[in-house]
Amino acid sequence: MLTPVTDADGAPFWRYAAQGELRVQACADCGEPRFPPRPCCPHCQSFASEWRRTSGRGRIWSYVVPHPPLLPDYAAHAPYNVILVELAEAPRIRLVGNLVSGPGAAIDSFSPDRIRIGARVQVVFGGDGLPQWVLERP
Amino acid sequence: MPAVTGIKDATAIVGIGQTSFAKHLPEDERTLACRAVLAALDDAGIAPGEVDALASYTMEETDEVELAKAVGFGDLSFFSKIGFGGGGSCATVAHLAAAIAAGQATVGVAWRSRKRGSGPRPWTNTAVQLPTPAQWTRPFGLLRPADEIAMLARRYLHEYGATRDHLFNVALACRNRANQNPAAVMYERPLTREMYMSSRWISEPLCLYDNCLETDGALACVIVSGERARDCRRRPVYVHSAAQGLPAQHHGMVNYWNDDPLTGPAWAAARHLWKHADFTPSDVDVAQIYDAFTPLVPLSLEGYGFCGRGEGGAFTEGGALETGGRLPLNTGGGGLSEAYVHGFNLINEGVKQLRGTSTAQVPGAATCLVTAGEGVPTSALLLRN
Numbered sequence: 295m296l297t298p299v300t301d302a303d304g305a306p307f308w309r310y311a312a313q314g315e316l317r318v319q320a321c322a323d324c325g326e327p328r329f330p331p332r333p334c335c336p337h338c339q340s341f342a343s344e345w346r347r348t349s350g351r352g353r354i355w356s357y358v359v360p361h362p363p364l365l366p367d368y369a370a371h372a373p374y375n376v377i378l379v380e381l382a383e384a385p386r387i388r389l390v391g392n393l394v395s396g397p398g399a400a401i402d403s404f405s406p407d408r409i410r411i412g413a414r415v416q417v418v419f420g421g422d423g424l425p426q427w428v429l430e431r432p
Numbered sequence: 433m434p435a436v437t438g439i440k441d442a443t444a445i446v447g448i449g450q451t452s453f454a455k456h457l458p459e460d461e462r463t464l465a466c467r468a469v470l471a472a473l474d475d476a477g478i479a480p481g482e483v484d485a486l487a488s489y490t491m492e493e494t495d496e497v498e499l500a501k502a503v504g505f506g507d508l509s510f511f512s513k514i515g516f517g518g519g520g521s522c523a524t525v526a527h528l529a530a531a532i533a534a535g536q537a538t539v540g541v542a543w544r545s546r547k548r549g550s551g552p553r554p555w556t557n558t559a560v561q562l563p564t565p566a567q568w569t570r571p572f573g574l575l576r577p578a579d580e581i582a583m584l585a586r587r588y589l590h591e592y593g594a595t596r597d598h599l600f601n602v603a604l605a606c607r608n609r610a611n612q613n614p615a616a617v618m619y620e621r622p623l624t625r626e627m628y629m630s631s632r633w634i635s636e637p638l639c640l641y642d643n644c645l646e647t648d649g650a651l652a653c654v655i656v657s658g659e660r661a662r663d664c665r666r667r668p669v670y671v672h673s674a675a676q677g678l679p680a681q682h683h684g685m686v687n688y689w690n691d692d693p694l695t696g697p698a699w700a701a702a703r704h705l706w707k708h709a710d711f712t713p714s715d716v717d718v719a720q721i722y723d724a725f726t727p728l729v730p731l732s733l734e735g736y737g738f739c740g741r742g743e744g745g746a747f748t749e750g751g752a753l754e755t756g757g758r759l760p761l762n763t764g765g766g767g768l769s770e771a772y773v774h775g776f777n778l779i780n781e782g783v784k785q786l787r788g789t790s791t792a793q794v795p796g797a798a799t800c801l802v803t804a805g806e807g808v809p810t811s812a813l814l815l816r817n
């Protein structure tokens with residue numbers, strides 16, 4: 295499976311994720327959260343930023359179910375789901391992820407037939423440093 | 433001093449050329465590029481030595497030096513390349529139109545040569561995927577452009593009540609026109625609703641027929657001043673208005689991180705395009721809308737002002753995109769059914785319509801909208817004869 299190829303701006307996200315924390319970059323001056331991370335704030339142009347911890351809660355904004363042709367590691371799991379989660383604290387931040395049956399479960403562990411736009415989800419961390427999502431009310 | 437008039441009708445497309453289109457062509461991209469460019473110059477009746485300006489895509493593999501020395505261009509005084517894949521198609525013509533209108537050049541050639549049919553799929557090359565934004569998407573299995581657009585398409589269907597039948601209407605209109613076009617890859621391959629609804633998924637909710645072709649081929653066109661155009665071999669097709677569009681806080685095909693992901697670059701390009709035009713969307717006789725994926729068409733119909741927000745699906749009903757409909761679409765077959773060459777065939781088809789030589793001619797067509805890829809920083813042209 296592909297692992298994140300990070301850059302200077304994105305690296306803190308993955309460091310916090312490896313510790314089991316979902317944090318997003320926010321401006322240290324005006325407070326506006328932003329994603330993906332970037333060098334300065336598009337609202338006030340400040341270069342000062344902080345990494346704000348989120349509740350890890352959100353709602354499914356959209357989802358897809360990829361089928362082959364895919365990279366071999368992903369084809370082995372197809373069809374699987376990819377969801378887009380709108381964070382409760384910052385609706386314009388929508389994280390790409392997978393809805394799974396539990397922490398560490400495979401990307402095809404949750405049936406696509408049961409996915410609904412608007413469903414509440416909660417972040418979990420399975421150990422490989424990637425955030426995953428489970429239904430808040432299974 | 434007269435008021436600044438910008439580029440309106442200052443330049444015209446006077447030559448178009450193309451190779452054949454196929455899943456696999458034996459010649460390499462450079463050879464195909466030379467053939468398309470020389471065909472376009474021959475069509476215009478202009479010698480290669482008169483060319484002094486070039487424009488293409490940053491993804492074009494045959495660079496200016498290779499092309500110029502092979503086909504025998506003169507001294508070049510202007511050359512530019514536009515980024516963002518299929519979003520750059522119309523911008524090639526726009527840059528040349530601006531350069532010629534400003535006096536920086538006199539004869540411009542735009543081109544695209546690509547062996548996307550026999551060559552590799554770009555998304556399989558994981559080594560060159562840039563860290564931003566791929567780090568936020570690829571590890572989770574959002575691997576291909578089809579997946580990225582399917583995410584927006586699912587939300588579009590959900591939010592506006594559009595259906596797969598609306599997407600089928602787009603695929604069908606393109607296929608029907610391809611069935612009239614002997615140069616189209618899908619010339620002899622009709623499409624039915626049954627075929628569409630039972631085809632395999634690529635990325636739900638998008639099926640096989642929601643995706644463009646994978647084609648080898650090359651195209652080119654020649655742009656000169658309106659004055660020069662009157663002396664050329666063919667009826668001039670004027671560049672009436674041209675625009676690029678990169679809206680604030682846009683993120684490319686993964687446009688997931690702003691207030692309104694379903695209004696993309698088409699809206700930004702359209703604002704500039706119409707601001708400088710003497711006619712309105714209701715005056716457009718025929719449209720060539722970038723169709724790498726069917727959902728890009730309803731999004732573009734909204735963005736360019738043919739209908740309201742969320743009405744793009746419904747707009748396709750009742751044969752609206754077919755010959756004789758409200759807005760005949762992609763009359764050569766488009767990327768879905770003629771050839772996928774990063775949208776350049778849409779430019780040349782627009783020229784054919786305004787010359788009256790399309791294989792699916794709209795009677796008396798006098799105005800045509802051509803668009804580049806929605807969902808990436810884009811561009812568009814209004815052509816008239």
